[in-house]
Amino acid sequence: MERILIVDDDEGLVHFLGRFFKRQGYDVHSCTGGRTALDYVARTQFDLILLDYKMPDLNGLDTLKEIRKSQVKTPVIIMTAYGTTETVIEAMRLGAYDYLAKPFDREELRRVSADALEVNRLMKEVVSFPSAHNDASADLQSMVRIVGTNRKMQEIYKLIGQIADKDVTVLITGESGTGKELVARAIYHHSHRKNKPFLTINCAAIPDTLFESELFGYERGAFTGAERGHIGKFERCHGGTLFFDEIGDMSLSTQAKVLRILQQGEFERLGGTETLKADVRVIAATNKDLEEMVVQGLFREDLLWRLKIISIHLPPLKERIEDVPVLVDYFVRRFSREYRTPIRHVSEAALGKLKSYSWPGNVRELENCIRRAVLLCQGDVLLEEHLGIEREEPVPPGSVGSHQLLQNIERKLDDLLVDLTGLARREPHTNTFELVEKAFISRVLKECGFNQVKAAKMLGISRNTLRHRMKKYAVLSPDD
Numbered sequence: 001m002e003r004i005l006i007v008d009d010d011e012g013l014v015h016f017l018g019r020f021f022k023r024q025g026y027d028v029h030s031c032t033g034g035r036t037a038l039d040y041v042a043r044t045q046f047d048l049i050l051l052d053y054k055m056p057d058l059n060g061l062d063t064l065k066e067i068r069k070s071q072v073k074t075p076v077i078i079m080t081a082y083g084t085t086e087t088v089i090e091a092m093r094l095g096a097y098d099y100l101a102k103p104f105d106r107e108e109l110r111r112v113s114a115d116a117l118e119v120n121r122l123m124k125e126v127v128s129f130p131s132a133h134n135d136a137s138a139d140l141q142s143m144v145r146i147v148g149t150n151r152k153m154q155e156i157y158k159l160i161g162q163i164a165d166k167d168v169t170v171l172i173t174g175e176s177g178t179g180k181e182l183v184a185r186a187i188y189h190h191s192h193r194k195n196k197p198f199l200t201i202n203c204a205a206i207p208d209t210l211f212e213s214e215l216f217g218y219e220r221g222a223f224t225g226a227e228r229g230h231i232g233k234f235e236r237c238h239g240g241t242l243f244f245d246e247i248g249d250m251s252l253s254t255q256a257k258v259l260r261i262l263q264q265g266e267f268e269r270l271g272g273t274e275t276l277k278a279d280v281r282v283i284a285a286t287n288k289d290l291e292e293m294v295v296q297g298l299f300r301e302d303l304l305w306r307l308k309i310i311s312i313h314l315p316p317l318k319e320r321i322e323d324v325p326v327l328v329d330y331f332v333r334r335f336s337r338e339y340r341t342p343i344r345h346v347s348e349a350a351l352g353k354l355k356s357y358s359w360p361g362n363v364r365e366l367e368n369c370i371r372r373a374v375l376l377c378q379g380d381v382l383l384e385e386h387l388g389i390e391r392e393e394p395v396p397p398g399s400v401g402s403h404q405l406l407q408n409i410e411r412k413l414d415d416l417l418v419d420l421t422g423l424a425r426r427e428p429h430t431n432t433f434e435l436v437e438k439a440f441i442s443r444v445l446k447e448c449g450f451n452q453v454k455a456a457k458m459l460g461i462s463r464n465t466l467r468h469r470m471k472k473y474a475v476l477s478p479d480d
């Protein structure tokens, strides 16, 4: 269970935060002063610390400095009511992960804390791979492993071993779900930067307008609404490793700035004049063909050359089908431990089916398939019927058939199922169906700019039904 420490002299806030995190199933510890906090930190390892900036005995910044000495990787979120830009910037320089300006609402709290906990997990969960230095027992202890003995995979392990500790840029390519992020994390954990941050930036998930401020930060007043300054990921990641996921989605103007950082280690915050230095190792990943993008003028050739000093290409699962049995065995063991099921064996027929499938979603699809099978399996043998793999219909080359789309949707439902199972276990009276329906309807409405005709069409229900549901769930459009 993940452990959170809350430090604030405002007992009301401590109480509120405590309830907020306990409800989500975290192990919560709290105290009202910096000195006590340091006692806690000396004894217990935390996954997230929320720290008030202004406390009577020892202020947040001094407390932070001390915490940093013993819990190097634990993300610390500074909470400040009196914070000027300088406080926040100073706190982030000292290694705070993020900040919350009081008063903050639940949504902000949820967003900032979820992000920090995710980063914590990525930094602390060691990813190991088979190598000359890794004996089998070390492998068993770590939670995440890169599995597979295919010849190409062995070459990849060798390469990871050779380059992890050198400060070179690495470009990881391969289809979706082949393990690119896993390889990036393995490189990080085997580098001398392993005690420094590992931050991810997903180039496809952030709108272009926000991307540069996210990367480089901005000065106060850089644009309307920038009431305080903001430290970007490059600065926060100083000394560490920055993982550019989906780098093929980065705009050309950002590419130019990233190239400059890679070449000179220099950048400016938006609206700033001071040139800053960042010592950051970059690892990038993409499932796009960057070479082809260069030809089309969508990706800078000089950046591509700079990125692929070392390049690692992960083969799709269908080209290393011999790895399916070991992967299945690994996932069955992992999930039966996680869900406390006694599965000991996978039937021959089931394994045969797994080996003959084409795995368009690669290892991620296999992982989800086994996860679902483990959840559905009643006895100790996993059978064909638990797998939910249908006979494959041929799809015209190059097009995404509706069969494939349906499969994609099902794959995403697998992830949802896992969270819902967790929630239902923790809060048995939750009506999960309504929870999902409400969230889905709200999301679709938002996507359609609250145009009810459009939303109803997308959902395949009548406008009246949509109205009825909106009323039932008290979903309001912005003009209501």
Ligand SMILES: Nc1ncnc2c1ncn2[C@@H]1O[C@H](COP(=O)(O)OP(=O)(O)OP(=O)(O)O)[C@@H](O)[C@H]1O
Pocket: 145, 146, 147, 148, 174, 175, 176, 177, 178, 179, 180, 181, 182, 183, 286, 287, 363, 364, 367
């Ligand atoms: N060789 C492997 N051994 C064990 N687990 C693996 C392996 N490859 C991938 N996985 C698992 O499959 C899932 C997908 O891997 P990952 O997120 O690294 O893929 P990706 O290539 O980054 O995909 P995308 O392009 O969709 O982001 C993860 O849960 C990962 O742990």
Ligand SMILES: [Mg+2]
Pocket: 180, 181, 245
């Ligand atoms: Mg990925």
